[in-house]
Amino acid sequence: MYRYSSSRAVAQSFRSQSPLSNDQIARYAPSVMAEEAHESRGERYAFIPTINVIDGLRNNGFQPFEVSQTKVRDQSKREFTKHMVRLRQSGVNVSGAEVPEIILLNSHDGSSSYQLLSGFFRFVCANGLIAGDVQNDIRVRHSGNVVDDVIEGATRVLDNLELTNNSIDTFKSTKLEFEEQLVFANSALQLRWGDNAPVVAESLLRSRRFEDQKSDLWTTFNRVQENLLRGGLNGRSASGRRSTTRAIGGVNENVKLNRALWSLADGMAQIKREDGFIKQYEESFA
Numbered sequence: 325m326y327r328y329s330s331s332r333a334v335a336q337s338f339r340s341q342s343p344l345s346n347d348q349i350a351r352y353a354p355s356v357m358a359e360e361a362h363e364s365r366g367e368r369y370a371f372i373p374t375i376n377v378i379d380g381l382r383n384n385g386f387q388p389f390e391v392s393q394t395k396v397r398d399q400s401k402r403e404f405t406k407h408m409v410r411l412r413q414s415g416v417n418v419s420g421a422e423v424p425e426i427i428l429l430n431s432h433d434g435s436s437s438y439q440l441l442s443g444f445f446r447f448v449c450a451n452g453l454i455a456g457d458v459q460n461d462i463r464v465r466h467s468g469n470v471v472d473d474v475i476e477g478a479t480r481v482l483d484n485l486e487l488t489n490n491s492i493d494t495f496k497s498t499k500l501e502f503e504e505q506l507v508f509a510n511s512a513l514q515l516r517w518g519d520n521a522p523v524v525a526e527s528l529l530r531s532r533r534f535e536d537q538k539s540d541l542w543t544t545f546n547r548v549q550e551n552l553l554r555g556g557l558n559g560r561s562a563s564g565r566r567s568t569t570r571a572i573g574g575v576n577e578n579v580k581l582n583r584a585l586w587s588l589a590d591g592m593a594q595i596k597r598e599d600g601f602i603k604q605y606e607e608s609f610a
Contacts, residue, residue: 337352337390337391337392337408337573338351338352338353338390338391338392339389339390339410339452340389340390341389342389343387343388343389344387344388344389344390344391346375348391349375349378349388349391349409352391352392352393353391353392353393353407353408353409354393354402354403355374355393355402355403355404355405355406355407355431355432356374356375356378356391356393356407356409357373357374357375358373358374358403358404358432359373360432364433365432365433371432372470372471373432374407374409374428374430374432376471377428377430377438377470377471377474377475378409378411378428380471380472380474380475381411381426381428381474381475381478384475384478385413385414385415386411386412386413386414386426386478387411387412387414388409388410388411389410389411389412389425389445390408390409390410390445390452391407391408391409391410392407392408392573392575392578393405393406393407393408393575394406394407394574394575394576395573395574403432404431404432404433405431405433406429406430406431406433406436406575406576407429407430407431407575408427408428408429408575408578408579409427409428410425410426410427410428410443410445410452411425411426411427411428411478412424412425412426412445413426413482421446421447422444422445422446422447422492423444423445423447424442424443424444424482424485424488424489425442425443425444425445425452426440426441426442426443426478426481426482427440427441427442427443427452427454427579428440428474428478429441429575429579437463437464437465438463438464438465438470438473438474438477439461439462439463439464440461440462440463440464440474440477440478440480440481441454441461441462441481441579442454442455442481442484442485442488443455444488444492446546451546451549451550451553451554453546453549453582453585453586454578454579454582454583454586455488455491455492455586462477462480462481464477491590491593492542494541494593494597495540495541495542495545495589495593496540496541496542496543497540498540498541498542498592498593498596498597499539499540499541500539500540500541500544500592500596501539502539504592504596505529505539505544506525506526506529507592508541508544508545508548508588508589508592509525509526509528509529509544509548510525511588512525512528512548512552512585512588513525513528515581515584515585515588516552516581520562521559522557522559522560522561522562522567522569523557523558523559523569524559527551527557527558527559528547528548528551528552528557529544529547529548530547530551531547532547532550532551541589541592541593541596542589545585545586545589548585549582549585552569552572552581552585553571553572553578553581553582554571555568555569555570555571555572556568556569556571557569
């Protein structure tokens with residue numbers, strides 16, 4: 325099992341190699357088990373416990389493997405705050421390097437509707453990525469038949485994963501020169517820190533294992549993503565003091581950064597593809 329936590333992180337995630345039990349979920353993401361909505365919610369708010377939705381997904385062949393929730397300063401909202409659950413379809417082939425997952429977001433304090441996103445878990449680095457275009461997100465309001473709507477949405481997300489698989493194949497077949505990898509890493513620095521990055525682009529390109537010493541876009545994307553999410557990179561603050569980058573613990577920050585990195589990789593793939601077409605066109609008339 326994998327446990328991601330940090331004294332400086334704003335949330336803790338827990339992941340297991342086998343489906344999570346309700347006791348495990350309650351320990352690491354108690355807001356999933358909320359039995360009522362936060363007192364700030366009005367009469368029109370339809371309270372459906374996230375665990376009821378998870379049970380509905382379980383009955384339809386989906387199992388939770390990871391949970392996390394946002395840490396809040398207002399302790400009265402700890403049992404209701406935004407949380408994330410990553411689920412996998414039963415019987416899915418896990419022999420490859422990546423396995424498709426459904427990401428469920430929700431809260432019981434009004435900070436989030438039910439949201440479903442497509443994702444992948446990469447076994448090599450024990451790290452999850454959130455993939456696909458923002459238009460593919462499925463949102464379910466806290467009203468009506470929430471459980472059935474979420475289950476239907478989960479099936480639609482799985483259908484969208486085929487397109488995401490095609491994108492990953494494109495990323496894997498797209499080779500990057502080192503200068504192009506630096507462009508990708510520098511853009512990722514801007515996404516994370518703006519103009520005040522505590523580390524240089526080369527730090528994000530460092531491989532943590534032999535398998536990631538490749539130059540394709542997919543591997544570059546995963547190196548950068550892991551180094552940003554895991555933190556632990558040595559650098560210097562704006563004042564010049566030595567510092568260490570922190571892990572990304574917040575649910576919102578995790579989702580936002582993951583989606584931005586995916587869009588960056590998708591844009592890089594498109595540029596490389598267009599360059600290839602131009603070169604072929606020019607060579608055909610040479």
